[in-house]
Amino acid sequence: MDQAVIIQMVVSGALMGLVYALVAYGFQLTFATSKSINFGQGELVMVSAFFSLTLTDLGLPYYLMIPGGLLFGVIAGLFVERAGVRLALEQKSEGWILMTIIIGLFGFSAAENIWGRDDRPFPTPIPSEPIQLFGISITWLEVSVAVGVFMIMAIIELFKRKTLLGKAFEAVSADRDAAELMGISATRTIMLSYGLSGLVAALAGILISPITTVGPTMASVLVLKAFSVAVVAGLESGFGVVLVGLFLGSLESLTSYYVGSGWREAPGLVLLILSLAIRPTGIFGKAVIRKV
Amino acid sequence: MLVVNNLHAGYGMSEVLMGTSLTVKKGTLVTLIGPNGAGKTTTMRTISGGLKPSKGEIILDGKPVQGLEPSKIAYLGLAHSPEGRKVFGPLSVEDNLLLGAYTRLPRFFGFRTKAAPDLDKVYALFPRLRERRKQASGTLSGGEQQMLAIGRALMANPKLVLLDEPSMGLAPVIVDEVFDIIWELKKSGITLLLVEQSAKRALEVADYAYVMERGRIAVEGVPAELEKNEKVVAAYLGS
Numbered sequence: 381m382d383q384a385v386i387i388q389m390v391v392s393g394a395l396m397g398l399v400y401a402l403v404a405y406g407f408q409l410t411f412a413t414s415k416s417i418n419f420g421q422g423e424l425v426m427v428s429a430f431f432s433l434t435l436t437d438l439g440l441p442y443y444l445m446i447p448g449g450l451l452f453g454v455i456a457g458l459f460v461e462r463a464g465v466r467l468a469l470e471q472k473s474e475g476w477i478l479m480t481i482i483i484g485l486f487g488f489s490a491a492e493n494i495w496g497r498d499d500r501p502f503p504t505p506i507p508s509e510p511i512q513l514f515g516i517s518i519t520w521l522e523v524s525v526a527v528g529v530f531m532i533m534a535i536i537e538l539f540k541r542k543t544l545l546g547k548a549f550e551a552v553s554a555d556r557d558a559a560e561l562m563g564i565s566a567t568r569t570i571m572l573s574y575g576l577s578g579l580v581a582a583l584a585g586i587l588i589s590p591i592t593t594v595g596p597t598m599a600s601v602l603v604l605k606a607f608s609v610a611v612v613a614g615l616e617s618g619f620g621v622v623l624v625g626l627f628l629g630s631l632e633s634l635t636s637y638y639v640g641s642g643w644r645e646a647p648g649l650v651l652l653i654l655s656l657a658i659r660p661t662g663i664f665g666k667a668v669i670r671k672v
Numbered sequence: 673m674l675v676v677n678n679l680h681a682g683y684g685m686s687e688v689l690m691g692t693s694l695t696v697k698k699g700t701l702v703t704l705i706g707p708n709g710a711g712k713t714t715t716m717r718t719i720s721g722g723l724k725p726s727k728g729e730i731i732l733d734g735k736p737v738q739g740l741e742p743s744k745i746a747y748l749g750l751a752h753s754p755e756g757r758k759v760f761g762p763l764s765v766e767d768n769l770l771l772g773a774y775t776r777l778p779r780f781f782g783f784r785t786k787a788a789p790d791l792d793k794v795y796a797l798f799p800r801l802r803e804r805r806k807q808a809s810g811t812l813s814g815g816e817q818q819m820l821a822i823g824r825a826l827m828a829n830p831k832l833v834l835l836d837e838p839s840m841g842l843a844p845v846i847v848d849e850v851f852d853i854i855w856e857l858k859k860s861g862i863t864l865l866l867v868e869q870s871a872k873r874a875l876e877v878a879d880y881a882y883v884m885e886r887g888r889i890a891v892e893g894v895p896a897e898l899e900k901n902e903k904v905v906a907a908y909l910g911s
Contacts, residue, residue, distance in 0.1 A: 545779040547767050551760045558758035561720060562824070563746035563775035 388516050389637050390630040395522045397629020398529040399588050403599075403606035404613065404621040405533060406580040410461075411615045412553040413566075413573040414469055416476045418460050420484020421581055422603030427487045428453045428578075429585030429594045430495045433502055442505050450582050457578020459483075461571050469570070491596045499595035506590070521590055528587045529622075532580060537618055549573065601645065605632075608648040612655040614662020624663065673698045673832050673863045674719070679728035679738075681718040688714040690887035691728070696832065701854075701864045703874040705908060706884035712867040713755050715884070716836045719865075720752040721745040733831055747775050749831035755840065755867075757821040761810025765801050768809050768820055769794055772827030787827070794823040797856065815846035822853060826862075833857075835866045839873070851877065871908040875899065883908070 403425060407417045418424065432449030440448065464479030506524050510517035540546035551559040552569045560566055585599070592598055609628055613620035628648055636644040655662065674696040682688040688711045696702045704712050717723045719730055721742035730738040737745050742752075751772070760768050770777065770787055777783040795802035798819045804812060809820055818838055825833050838854070839847040847870070854877055857864060868874035875881055875895040883891040883904055891904055898904045 543780045544770060544774065544777055544783040547763065547771055548774060550763055550767075551771050554760040554762055555758050557722060557742075558754060558760065559771075560722070560742035561746060561752045561754060561758075562771050563743050563828070564771070565741065565743040 384515060385637070386634070389633045391516050391518065392522065393630040393633025394626045395525055395629065396632070397609075397625040397627065398526055398622070399584055399602065399625075400605040400609045400628060401621040401625025402529045402533070402580055402584045402587075403603060404610035404625065405536075405618055406577040406584070407606065407610045408615050408618065408621065409536070409577040409580065410465075410570070410573045413549060414465065414570040416465055416469060417480075418457070418465075418484075418574070418577060419477060419480040420460065420482075420487060421577070421606070422599035423484040423487035423491070424453065424456050424460070424578060424581040425585040425588075425599040425602065426594075426596060427491050428456065428582035429502070429589045429598065430491055432582070432586050433500065433589070433594050434495075436503055442503075446586060449586050450579050453578040453580075453582020453585075454575045455578070456487075457574040457576070457581070458571060460578070461574035465570070465574065466567070488596055495594075495596070497596060499593040499598070502589035502594050504590040508590070525587045525591070528583060532583055533618055533622070536576060536580075545572075604645075605648045608652040608655075610662075612651050612662060614665020616662075617664035620662070620664030673733055674865065675729075675731040676715070676719065677729045677731070679715070679718060679725050679730065681714060681723050681725040681728075683723075687726070688887055689718065689725070689728075692884070692887065692889060694882050694889060694892075696863060696865050697880075698863055699861050700879040701858045701866060701877060703866045703868060703878035703881045704884055705868055705871040705874055705881060706890070707907070708869075710884040711887045712884055713836055716752065716755070716834050716865070716867055720750055720834060746828065749828075750834070751825035751828040751830035751832070752834040753821045753825040753836060753838065755836040757814075757817045759809040759812070759817050759820050759824070762808060764806055765809050765812070765820055766791070766805040768824050769801070769805075769827050772824035773829070775828055790827055790829065794826055797826075797853065798823050815842050815849065818842060818846075818850060819853070822850075826857075830862075832863045832865065835864060837867055837869060839868065839870055847873070 403421060406421055411417050428449055431452045432445055435445040435448045460480060460483055464483045465476040468475035468479060506521050508519045508521045510519050540549055548559065548564045549569055551564055552566050556566045605628065609621055609625045613624040628651060631647040632644050635647050676692060676694045679689050679692040680687060692711065692715055704715065706712055714723065718725050721740055725738050729736055732748055732750055735748060737748060769791060770783060773787050773790060777786055800816060801819060801823055809817065812820065822838065838850050842850065851873055858877060866874055875898060878895050881893065881895050881898055882889050891898065891901060
């Protein structure tokens with residue numbers, strides 16, 4: 381009996397962990413090309429979710445709403461790059477940190493004003509009644525989260541490995557100057573990576589909203605966990621964030637079951653601190669050796 | 673093919689190039705020699721767009737290119753094998769070569785098929801790269817990385833190749849190999865601008881040479897003449 385409970389806890393926690401992984405993956409995408417990340421990624425998730433909800437309210441069917449929401453994410457990602465990141469990178473400054481936080485705050489206030497402060501349900505045609513699978517009860521909604529996360533990550537990883545444009549991504553990440561000499565525009569590659577990162581954030585919002593409801597603060601905890609996952613796994617490995625995300629998700633749900641639900645947020649922060657103390661490059665990260 | 677006229681450029685407040693001028697004619701191998709800090713690499717970087725000139729012009733195949741982004745200049749037919757080789761370490765040898773042809777290949781699918789004839793040509797020139805084509809280029813030896821950097825530049829089918837310090841930091845045997853390759857390239861009729869520390873080797877292979885000192889061209893001429901110039905001999909060719 382107890383074992384069944386543990387498995388149940390692990391599975392539903394792990395599914396939540398996949399969403400952390402997806403948001404963390406969004407950090408990795410832009411870090412690879414530009415060594416910068418969008419600190420307003422959580423707000424991007426939230427605003428995209430609200431936008432998708434509005435599309436649904438306007439009567440758009442669920443499966444047509446998804447591309448609309450994703451497109452919005454891409455545009456928002458491009459906006460963050462253009463408004464908050466590009467100039468800072470050109471000046472070789474770290475100003476993008478503050479700029480992306482500010483854009484995030486702006487998105488937060490805008491969302492409060494446009495959509496209100498209340499959490500709202502996110503309608504979905506995917507059934508949320510639990511089904512029994514190998515003795516574990518799981519909902520189709522949860523399955524859809526897992527499928528969505530794996531699908532988008534597989535598509536982006538295939539793009540990076542199998543297409544020339546994807547290899548250009550990695551070239552910019554390895555040596556920006558040399559990549560420029562090959563005719564690869566670093567600016568455009570960075571733009572594209574922010575667009576993809578926005579897409580990933582929007583998908584995270586669409587997948588998670590039916591479970592958590594939509595509200596201005598829906599992603600503030602989520603993005604904190606995603607940070608932990610990204611730091612613990614390292615900012616290079618897509619495979620790494622999935623593993624660490626699954627681990628953190630299950631650890632959280634076990635903690636909240638055995639220790640108390642107030643402790644739910646603890647494992648992520650403990651892992652983050654441990655990782656920074658023991659292995660700052662992340663478990664799957666490579667040490668960066670800088671020649672001076 | 674390339675005309676550089678009264679070029680001024682530098683890093684921040686310090687001007688490194690103070691009126692450099694040089695010409696590379698089509699199908700010739702021109703070398704740029706001179707002491708450390710004379711501005712040879714800076715000249716190369718300015719030609720390929722990595723540095724913006726404060727004054728002067730750079731004409732590539734009849735088009736002014738000064739001030740353009742490096743990625744734009746690459747599309748106009750310039751390939752630059754930079755100092756320090758700068759291969760894409762985590763990527764495989766073959767991926768490095770494919771990216772060398774980036775300006776000519778489709779972005780998504782079918783780029784391998786389209787690049788196959790050029791890959792074969794480069795592999796014929798550097799058989800060792802074919803053996804290691806799946807290997808991460810960061811794990812290659814210095815000599816192999818240099819071959820890769822040259823091969824990657826050739827993949828673009830460029831009108832002009834800039835070779836910056838191809839023998840830097842290599843064992844003498846490997847330097848011989850690199851110069852064998854440069855001879856091969858010369859025979860094949862490629863237009864080359866070569867920056868070299870070992871002036872003697874460079875003058876042997878070059879059709880025309882410029883000697884640079886403190887940001888300006890101090891002496892120029894065909895190698896046979898320069899070898900008679902006492903100042904040049906004393907400074908660079910020694911003993």
